[in-house]
Amino acid sequence: MTKKIFIIDIDGTVCEDVTNEEGPDRMADARPFPDVIKQIHRWFDEGHFICFFTSRTIEHKSVTEEWLKQNGVRYNQIIYGKPRRNSEYVEYHFIDNSRVRATTFTGKVGEFVTKTRQILVFPDD
Numbered sequence: 001m002t003k004k005i006f007i008i009d010i011d012g013t014v015c016e017d018v019t020n021e022e023g024p025d026r027m028a029d030a031r032p033f034p035d036v037i038k039q040i041h042r043w044f045d046e047g048h049f050i051c052f053f054t055s056r057t058i059e060h061k062s063v064t065e066e067w068l069k070q071n072g073v074r075y076n077q078i079i080y081g082k083p084r085r086n087s088e089y090v091e092y093h094f095i096d097n098s099r100v101r102a103t104t105f106t107g108k109v110g111e112f113v114t115k116t117r118q119i120l121v122f123p124d125d
Helices: 020-028 034-045 058-070
Strands: 005-008 049-053 077-079
Touching (some): 020 058, 034 049, 058 077
Parallel strands (some): 005 049
């Protein structure tokens, strides 16, 4: 089995979407998504690396890590301060020299399946 690094957002993916402006009290009470957490645990137990990459700032570190602990979420790393989408910046484009696969969360997780999709790539020169 090839070990993978899963880079996962928190708000709107692992729990209900809570904005930084709503603050720590809202973050502490965010409703978890049990099916997502269950799948994250499968990947973690299979030896994959679970990294949360969140728009929450370092000021939200304690409430975020306490919420993850209270909800039993297993992970390896958290990176705070992901650039935030807004009305001007609506897409993320990850550029890396390693193979990257991006998956847009649509409310459901499970095992990955192979599908053919049209994607944007840099032209070959």
